[in-house]
Amino acid sequence: MDSAPLTLGQTLRLGLIGLFVFFGIWLLLPTAGLVPPSFLPSPIAVAERVATLTTEPFAGATLPAHIAYSFTRFIAGFALAALIGIPLGLMMGWFRLVDEIVSPIFDGLRFIAPIAWVPFAALWFGTGIGGPVMIIFAGAFPPCVINAYRGARQVDRRLVEAAEMLGTGHFRMIVDILLPASVPSLVAGLRVAAGLGWQSLVGAELIVASTGVGFMMVQAQANVATSTVMAGMVAIGIVGLAIDMALRWTEASIRRHRGLDG
Amino acid sequence: MRGRKAVVGLCAVGGIIILWFALTSWFGIIPAGRFPTPAQFWVALKQIELRGYAGSTLVDHALHSLRLIVISFLVAVGTGIPLGLLMGWNRRAEALINPVFMLIRPIPPLAWIPLAILWLGLGDAAKVMVIWFAAFVPSVINAHAGVRNIDKSVIEAARMLGTPPLRMAGEVIVPASLPMIFTGLRLSLQASWTTLVAAELVGALVGVGFVLNMAQQDIYPAMILVGMLTVGVLGWATTFVLGLVERRVLSWSLQGRG
Numbered sequence: 001m002d003s004a005p006l007t008l009g010q011t012l013r014l015g016l017i018g019l020f021v022f023f024g025i026w027l028l029l030p031t032a033g034l035v036p037p038s039f040l041p042s043p044i045a046v047a048e049r050v051a052t053l054t055t056e057p058f059a060g061a062t063l064p065a066h067i068a069y070s071f072t073r074f075i076a077g078f079a080l081a082a083l084i085g086i087p088l089g090l091m092m093g094w095f096r097l098v099d100e101i102v103s104p105i106f107d108g109l110r111f112i113a114p115i116a117w118v119p120f121a122a123l124w125f126g127t128g129i130g131g132p133v134m135i136i137f138a139g140a141f142p143p144c145v146i147n148a149y150r151g152a153r154q155v156d157r158r159l160v161e162a163a164e165m166l167g168t169g170h171f172r173m174i175v176d177i178l179l180p181a182s183v184p185s186l187v188a189g190l191r192v193a194a195g196l197g198w199q200s201l202v203g204a205e206l207i208v209a210s211t212g213v214g215f216m217m218v219q220a221q222a223n224v225a226t227s228t229v230m231a232g233m234v235a236i237g238i239v240g241l242a243i244d245m246a247l248r249w250t251e252a253s254i255r256r257h258r259g260l261d262g
Numbered sequence: 263m264r265g266r267k268a269v270v271g272l273c274a275v276g277g278i279i280i281l282w283f284a285l286t287s288w289f290g291i292i293p294a295g296r297f298p299t300p301a302q303f304w305v306a307l308k309q310i311e312l313r314g315y316a317g318s319t320l321v322d323h324a325l326h327s328l329r330l331i332v333i334s335f336l337v338a339v340g341t342g343i344p345l346g347l348l349m350g351w352n353r354r355a356e357a358l359i360n361p362v363f364m365l366i367r368p369i370p371p372l373a374w375i376p377l378a379i380l381w382l383g384l385g386d387a388a389k390v391m392v393i394w395f396a397a398f399v400p401s402v403i404n405a406h407a408g409v410r411n412i413d414k415s416v417i418e419a420a421r422m423l424g425t426p427p428l429r430m431a432g433e434v435i436v437p438a439s440l441p442m443i444f445t446g447l448r449l450s451l452q453a454s455w456t457t458l459v460a461a462e463l464v465g466a467l468v469g470v471g472f473v474l475n476m477a478q479q480d481i482y483p484a485m486i487l488v489g490m491l492t493v494g495v496l497g498w499a500t501t502f503v504l505g506l507v508e509r510r511v512l513s514w515s516l517q518g519r520g
Contacts, residue, residue: 019361022362226380
């Protein structure tokens with residue numbers, strides 16, 4: 001904007017300087033004794049902690065096992081949100097009456113933060129699998145509904161009219177026109193939903209679970225094991241990034257497929 | 263058609279309330295230990311307002327949470343927007359900061375809660391820190407995108423007319439990126455509420471999340487519902503105020519769009 005685009009070399013050099021300063025300060029503070037390591041462990045200590053946690057259990061399981069617990073819950077809640085949210089959103093976009101009935105209720109519930117469902121989730125479904133799954137559902141459901149709704153609304157009217165003129169039945173109209181036309185919007189919604197669902201899961205595990213990465217972090221916090229807390233943050237960040245990249249890849253390949261189709 | 267929409271909407275909401283009465287008080291299909299009856303809800307609401315629950319009255323809990331949201335939100339936005347604008351405008355600053363930002367960004371704000379408690383304890387400072395993380399990231403991203411989406415010809419025209427840098431920032435860059443910035447602010451506000459409620463559920467001594475936490479421990483469904491509705495009302499109210507501010511600040515752009 002203010003200057004010509006940087007060359008790749010310049011971008012890399014500046015980026016490395018930025019990272020170097022960031023890790024340098026992080027390394028310097030605890031090793032130079034400016035802050036106690038129990039307050040801020042150095043990046044090396046955190047990396048070592050991640051390595052030891054792969055074999056040595058903390059809070060009842062190793063880090064990979066905690067990740068596996070968390071990921072199973074995530075998949076269950078996310079799948080449930082997609083299976084209920086997408087059809088509901090499509091119906092809201094397709095049938096006006098459904099839209100008029102559901103929208104006011106949905107808009108009202110949307111302002112309640114997903115995490116606020118934790119007490120009821122624990123009361124209704126317990127703290128094992130059911131409770132956390134419900135929290136993920138509460139986080140991932142709204143973006144599924146909203147994007148399916150938008151997708152159904154954006155279907156080209158000409159396609160619908162052409163199909164109607166050719167006497168297409170209602171069922172075929174939904175399967176052959178509505179669904180394919182709204183796929184890009186659906187996948188975009190799933191990406192947002194996955195991000196919010198993963199984040200809600202972490203919150204739920206901090207509060208009500210007895211396994212999972214979030215639970216490990218709370219236990220570590222109670223034991224003032226700062227390096228374990230930060231190892232948990234690293235694990236959550238990496239898994240979240242992997243989920244996002246997988247969906248991003250799906251989105252890109254669907255778009256490419258569409259491009260070739262058209 | 264607006265009339266029809268309002269009527270159907272009101273019927274839907276009315277239907278839900280009747281359904282609530284029917285399932286809990288009249289036919290007892292949902293046991294009161296799972297979900298409160300309307301009467302229990304009313305009793306819980308009167309209890310927390312008149313005698314207090316979890317240490318103070320509902321209004322005090324709500325005001326405490328609201329104050330934390332407003333303070334942290336303003337701090338996050340006040341730091342996030344300038345950083346985003348800087349990264350959008352100055353390519354060198356972007357190249358320098360972006361890798362570090364990308365490294366921190368995938369960590370959900372809620373995952374900062376245990377660290378915040380370790381560093382700052384159970385008081386307000388820890389909440390401000392996690393809300394700051396929640397609201398900071400969307401403000402940076404959208405301010406950055408806002409600058410990047412400005413029509414190049416506008417900037418070049420301003421430059422050709424010899425606009426000094428300060429006026430360029432104040433009269434061209436900031437106003438042109440405001441619509442995107444407000445999109446970011448709405449996301450930031452939502453993230454702030456989620457994070458605050460979670461932080462108060464994990465550890466707090468006052469606030470709506472603490473009410474939820476106590477009600478959960480007491481197995482008091484009516485009070486859980488009171489807490490949830492309070493969260494909803496506060497979330498709605500702050501979004502509404504932000505919408506008013508947006509309409510006032512962006513009146514020029516909305517008029518332009520017709």
